[in-house]
Amino acid sequence: MKLVGLSRQLAITMASIALAAVLMIILTSFGFYYMALTYWPETYQANWFPTWAEALWLFLTTLAGIALAVLVAGHVAKRILVPLNAVADGIRRVAHGDLSVRAVVADRSMGEAAALVDDFNHLADRLQRATEERAFWNAAIAHELRTPVTILRGRIQGLADGVFEADGTQFRRLLLQVEGLARLIEDLRAVSLAESGHLALQWQEACLSRDIEETAESFRESFASKGQQLVLDLQAVQVWCDPMRIRQALLALLDNARRHASPGAITVRSRTVENTYLLTVEDQGPGIDPELAPHVFEAFRRAAKVEEGRDRGSGLGLAVVATITQAHGGQAHCEPTGTGGTRFAMQWPLSLQRP
Numbered sequence: 001m002k003l004v005g006l007s008r009q010l011a012i013t014m015a016s017i018a019l020a021a022v023l024m025i026i027l028t029s030f031g032f033y034y035m036a037l038t039y040w041p042e043t044y045q046a047n048w049f050p051t052w053a054e055a056l057w058l059f060l061t062t063l064a065g066i067a068l069a070v071l072v073a074g075h076v077a078k079r080i081l082v083p084l085n086a087v088a089d090g091i092r093r094v095a096h097g098d099l100s101v102r103a104v105v106a107d108r109s110m111g112e113a114a115a116l117v118d119d120f121n122h123l124a125d126r127l128q129r130a131t132e133e134r135a136f137w138n139a140a141i142a143h144e145l146r147t148p149v150t151i152l153r154g155r156i157q158g159l160a161d162g163v164f165e166a167d168g169t170q171f172r173r174l175l176l177q178v179e180g181l182a183r184l185i186e187d188l189r190a191v192s193l194a195e196s197g198h199l200a201l202q203w204q205e206a207c208l209s210r211d212i213e214e215t216a217e218s219f220r221e222s223f224a225s226k227g228q229q230l231v232l233d234l235q236a237v238q239v240w241c242d243p244m245r246i247r248q249a250l251l252a253l254l255d256n257a258r259r260h261a262s263p264g265a266i267t268v269r270s271r272t273v274e275n276t277y278l279l280t281v282e283d284q285g286p287g288i289d290p291e292l293a294p295h296v297f298e299a300f301r302r303a304a305k306v307e308e309g310r311d312r313g314s315g316l317g318l319a320v321v322a323t324i325t326q327a328h329g330g331q332a333h334c335e336p337t338g339t340g341g342t343r344f345a346m347q348w349p350l351s352l353q354r355p
Contacts, residue, residue: 013076021065032057082106083113087120099128141188148181183251187320190248194323201242201327205351208246209234209270212279215247216268219254227263228283234270239277240351241328246279249324249332253281253344256318261341262286275350276330282343287336297322297332321346 032053086103093101102121108114155174158164193199212234220230250268257266264284271278288296297318318332321344325332330348337343 013072017069017072020068024064024068025061028057028061079107079109080113083117087116090120090124094124094127099124099131145181145184148177148184152177152181183255186248187252190245190320191323194327199323199327201245203240203242205238205240206243207236207238208241208243208277208279209236211243211247212250212268212270215250216254219258219266222258223266226258228258228261229265231265231267233267235272237270237272237277237350241277241348242324245324245327246346249321249346250279250281252318252321253346256344257281257283260286264341272350273347276347277350278345278347280343280345282337282341284339284341287340288334288342293334296334318344 083103083105086105090101090103102124103117105114105117152174155164155170155177159166159170164170190199213232216230216232223230254266254268261283262285265282266284267280267282269278269280269282271280322332325346325348328348330346332344332346334342334344
């Protein structure tokens, strides 16, 4: 058995104590009998019973060995207990809500004890980060839900007070807000399930071109109202996926283009690239701030400024795109185009091992 860390230190310590005790007995016995045979030779003849001097020598030698063992054991125990006490104190403080506490170990020769301290600090880091993220998510979700709920309340109150005429236009506006709210809730659910590792996919082999076309066509009128033209360039191919979740991600990409892209073509393409399926949505501008680009698929990340007249939209849209793509074993990414626009892409394997 290979001795490392704490076991190695204990083995070395015990061996050192045993060696020291043996050396002490040998050296003191030589010294004792040298003196005894030199000055009192008639006293020490062959005898099975120790004399009072021999008994005293044995007692003092034993006492010195015990004292040495206690001293060394105390030193070793201190080296072991210092990191353990640091972890125990840290656990008590974490239990009382102080997630900023970290245990400190100066002596890392006790490998297992140092590893325990490192594991505790890693756990405390994760707990603190999770708590901060939960607080952030609660505030962000409340903010995202407040806007559509406020609009709904205002319009319904206006209808009740007779401010708005109860016609088809008003009901379509209300329905639009309800659909947006339902999509936001479903996006929140998908991202939360993925974060907890419980996002279930209904896997099947499907040709996505028809689903993509139907989803994109539902945006044609809203694109046209903003001077945007829908362009489809689709390749019919069988792919292993969850079509409903892919539609959800595509809806988020198209809604993002509708809200933020400049007037011009909105091109939806699908291709196969080296045993992967590539689905892209490309706009004609205005592009993404370089500082925002690395974080564009993170939840609740927006540009600091939004042009006047543009809807800020939900901060979850592109996060749900990345979540669904990763659940399919792929990656979502974006890149600038040669025309000053942005190309958003979802890419995942054509086939995966069936769950």
